[in-house]
Amino acid sequence: SLGREDYQAVLDAKPRLALVNEMAYSTGLVDIYKQAGYQGIVMDRDNVRLALGIEDQGYESVPSLAQAMNGEALPVLWSDSILFQKLQRYAHADIGLNDYLGYFRKRASSAKRPLAVYCNDAEVFDYRPGRFREESLINSEGEWARMDKLLRILTTQERVEWLTPSEALAESVRVSPGAAQVLTSITQPIPVKKQAKYNVSRWAVTGRNDLWINTMCHRLHRALSGSADSNHWKRLCELWSSDLRTHIVEERWEEASEDLIAFCRELGVSYEFSAMEKKVEGRAAVDVKSLRGHSRRYENFEVIYDPEGILMTIRGSAVELVLNLRRGLTIYSLAFRSHDFVPIIGTIPHGYFDSIEYGADYYSGGVIVELPVEHRRITDLEHVVPEIRYGAGALVVSAVIDTTNGPIEKRYTIRDHDLSVELRIGFRGWSRPHGTVRAGTVTLLPEAFGSTRSLECVNGEDRFEHFMLDRECDHTSPSSSLVSSTTGLGATTGVINIGDESRRLEIKWDPAECAVFPMIIHRNIKPRPFTRLMFSLAELDDTSRPEGMLPDFWLKFSPVFQAGQQKARGLENTSARRATAGDNTATRASYSTGKTRS
16 A cells, blocks of 8 residues: 555556565465555466466466455466566577577467566666676676567567556456466465575575564564554565565665664564573472372372373363473373364374385474584484473473573473463574574374364465365475475464364464464375474575574464354363373374274
8 A cells, every 4th residue: 555655656656456576475465455456466377376286287277366365356467487587598698589489489379368578677687786606797788688689579570469567467367267266275375486496485584584574573563553654664664575585785784674673662662582581480390200100280280200201291171281201392292172182283103104204203392403504403302301380370391402502492381271282492592593493393193183184374464364285285395405495384473273174273473572484294195194384493595694593482272163162161070081081191002003082
């Protein structure tokens, strides 16, 4: 809306079409553009084809209308990554005229809709910013001159008719009418232009310090909630711009950082990451070493210690959490009364899957740091002796894991009254490394869910986008040796719901405390599908710089109540649960026999 006002002020006109910023698209954006008064959008088609699973059906298979969250739609004028890259390469004299014309003729011969010959940056012609040693030399012939020559050849020799974007959009809809479609899927929840190395992690957790600037922008956004000051909103839009999150010279980064800090001070907002409290109030800590094979009660909670010192079970009237003391307080299982105490997330043991490709333990609540340049991998999978405190109706279990890069503190807060478990992970004094940092991993336990699983999150608008987990995907898969991931979720409100029709889990965090980047893995393997959520604090690409500190962050796990369910269900008689659910350890052992929980 502010952009349209500026267009009116500067050009005395308001645009009807919007080019999706950085071609980073979500379904929720359609609603936003429509509300702002736009009548159509320009979007790159190639990764939308991947999202829809129609990459083998030809370029014309994409729909002409993009469906919005509210059921309405906007027409789409499709741009094309390969076409624009071909023209760039010709202008830079990286390919010759015959090469370009050969590809153009191939595409033109099958095109029903108008072709977007070029839809990308203009400053790449006759200019090099000097950021990279590998930048090609400016062609002596003149790159705009080569462009002029090419366009004249297309007009005269190839008999191309040129259309304005509005004319092209109208023609596209005319020749390819059809129903509006959602243009995203779990394989491409946020399609972006060009190849996979240019994915949305580029603006989320890479750059000089994307995590910090994104977190602060979320914090400023919250502070401005309800404000009608358009100058404040413009300043926030500038601070949230993509240019500050990719290749940016030192001077401009310093200037942007100073602007952000000044804005935070002006609004009374802290510009530093929050730190985990050093002390937890409540009853004195307990050393569990002397309690192996025994149990201890804290008000509504019973804590049961494995005789072998491996597992610790925390039972409340509505929550049951089992932690692995040999693996850094990772979650062995988590269950809620509203799910009949069937464990829904936790650890899938080594040997569960038939394929040796998945012959490993898959934990929940863990931390994995990979430093490729140093050839090192750091995890939290160490033996711990936790402390336990009780106070204000909550049981708190914490431990510190020492690593070569510094300590990792983990703290679980279990609250029976609101059916929740909170996991907080702290990186005391950790500098942001030149590598990947994925923490708080959530592994769905296969036997808790059917094969029809789905995920919901908000990607920019204010409604949940619904993604069926009906196709295999791995957002964490490197797209090249220099780019550590392929795509991910926006989850701009800090909420993800995941599960099936019977059981769903809500996972919450605060983007204004730590704007983590969620990614999902889903594989259809035997004996049951494998589904895992990862939360990234750092990824690698060509923009990454090791700068700033790693923040603490937290995840809160709660059951999602389906239609007809009442939260009061969590207050039922405890003995009924035990009779139905049985002992947790015996239940989890059923994974090795293939039995279901009875």
